[in-house]
Amino acid sequence: MQGLNFGSNMKEKNKEEYAIEVNNVSKSFRIPHEKRVTVYDNLVGCVTGKSYSYEAFEALKDVSFNVKKGETFGIIGRNGSGKSTMLKILANVLTPDNGYVITKNKIAPFLELGVGFQPELTAVENVYLYGAIMGLKRAEMDTKIDYIFEFSELEKFKDTKLKNFSSGMYARLAFSTAISTDPDILLIDEALSVGDEAFQKKCAEWIENIKNKGRTIVFVSHDLNSVKNLCSRCLLLNDGKVSCMADTETVIAAYRKIMNTSEDEIETAHVPSNDETDILHIEEPAGMIGIPEQTETAEPTEVKNCMQHIENLQAVKVNETTEISYDNLLSSNVHIGEYTYGNPQIFIWTDRYHVHIGKFCSIDDNVKILVDGDHRLDWVSTFPFGHIIPSIRKNIDHHKGKGDVIIGNDVFIGYGSIVHSGVKIGDGAVVGAGSVVTEDVDNYEVVTGNPAKHVKYRFSEESIEKLMRIKWWDWDIEKISENIELFESQDINSFISKFIKGSG
Incomplete structure (x- = not known):
């Protein structure tokens, strides 16, 4: 009897060591085959007798794992593998269809920084609003205000409306506000690439300090270097299932096997952080500097499957003290000049065309460059059969483009703009935010709109x-x-x- 009691006590003791317990969690979503938004749409559906048709998508399938108190636990996997869904369930944003999750103590989810922020309110008003959302009293937030604005380096902008903030200022305020809640458990989804290089370093130091205090961290990322440095143990999700759970080195090796890459082929595995598919993504490293022209890029390789986002990373030696990582430089198809910075999404399917971006260019967030991949409107069907269905041969003529995209030197491209295939943007040009560039832009010309139209020339x-x-x-x-x-x-x-x- 004593032996049985001892075993029971040990089981209870082990259970107390867990900060998070996930047991047989499954989650499905219904994907509608048609869109009904208005009351009229629904009335027409009722009158005509048409019923909704859905397709079931299983995001998570019977997932179980535990995270110990004080542990930094990583979750990795391809896009669509269920990582963000799992994190949202841990944060109680989503409810599982089956299974259950037990979390202990206060949780701070760093899922989408700035959730709840209102652009018409000032920075300080938004901080108090976030505190209310997190269940903190105003008196508690009063003690944190100075720290938040000191950490975010935005003391001068307390009373500025959020709509006047740059994207970097917005992210810094959101991160600083989130960490001020002093949580016991942190759920981090790609939240460390915030602000410039100096601020990213400050964020990393804060995370390290939190680790040293024995706080529990669940870290979801595509940046395997960060996962390797932060996490002692990892979980690999593949198609919504647990593929591997072990020490970080073992799990990363399993991930690379799934991605058909090896240590020799990929120095730092990294895939796009968003959930969009069919996008090859050039992500801005900390303090991004463009590739010097004299530096050799990787040998050309065939793009076998854009859906898998298998990327070819480069570490470019800029000077004796600085080494910048570059991801997704698609063999020799993407050329970036020195000191250019930004975070464009490049839609590229074949190696027929190239993207040339000059020196000293400023590319704002959410800019998209469409190199090729236009669907064939002149064919019977626009659907890319062979690229989606393995049993059907691929037709390389399906992905259509109009030529290379050439962006000159000292070009500024505003937030959310789209640059179409075959477009040439001249030196010194400016593209206004939200523009759709379908035609060439002259040197030092300012354009804006959809489609982008001439506004003026910057100089005579x-x-x-x-x-x-x-x-x-x-x-x-x-x-x-x-x-x-x-x-x-x-x-x-x-x-x-x-x-x-x-x-x-």
């Missing part, structure tokens, strides 16, 4: 001609640094006269 025709002769983007960085005051002034004539004799 004579000044543009001289700027094109100067081509400052080909200078070394020392010369640019020496003349930075001219670059950051409105005196275009002084700039030109200094570098072209007889001007002005």
Whole structure:
């Protein structure tokens, strides 16, 4: 009897060590085959006798695992494998169809930073709003306000409306507000790539400090380097099922096997963080700097299946002290100039066309570049049969494009813009936020709208001609640094006269 009691006590003791228990969790979603939004749509459906038709999608299938108190636990897998669904169930955002989850103590979900923020409210009003959502009293938030704005480095913007924040300021405020709740369990879904390099370093130091305090962390990411550095144990999800659960090294090796990659083929495995499919994604590394022209990229490789998002990463040596990781440089099809930064999504299916992005370009968030992949409207069906159904041969002529996308030097492309196949954007051009660029843009031309239309030229025709002769983007960085005051002034004539004799 004593032996039985001892075993029972040990079982209870082990159970107490778990911060999270997941038992036989399953979750399905219904995907409708038709769209009914308005009351009229539904009335027509009732009158005509048409019923809704759905397709069942099993996001999670009988998933079980435990996370110990004070453990940093990773969840990895391909897009659509169920990672984000699992995290939302842990955060109590979604309810499982079967099974159950037990979580202990206060949870802070870092799933979608800034959820609940209102653009018409000021930054400080949004902080109090978030605290209310998290169940904190105003008196508690009063003690945290100074820390939040100090950490986010936004002290000067407390009373600025959120709609006037840049995307980076918004993300910094959201992250700083979320961490201020002092949680016992953190659920992190790709939340560490926030802000610039300095702020990302600060976030990483905060995570490390939380680890040292013995807090429990569940970390979902496609960045295997981060997973490897942070997590002692990992879970691999594949098609909604637990494929492997062990130490991090073992799980990463299993993931690479699923992705048909090896240690020699991929230095740092990383796949797109969003749930969109059929997108090859160039993600901005911390302090992203473009590839110098003299640096060799990977040898050309055939893109066998864009659906799998198998990426070819490069580590580019920029100088003696800086090494920048580049992901998804599709063999020699994507060319990025020095000091260009941004986070464009590049839709590319074949190796017929190339994307050329010049030096010193600024590319805002949610910009999309459509290289090819247009469906064939001139065929009987627009459906890409062979690319979706394995038993049908692929037809390489299905993915249609209009040519290379060429983006010049010193180009600014605003938030949410779309650049179509075959478009050339000239040096010094500006594309307004939300524009759809279907035609070429001249040097130093400003365009905006859908489709993008001419607004103005940034400078006179004579000044543009001289700027094109100067081509400052080909200078070394020392010369640019020496003349930075001219670059950051409105005196275009002084700039030109200094570098072209007889001007002005």
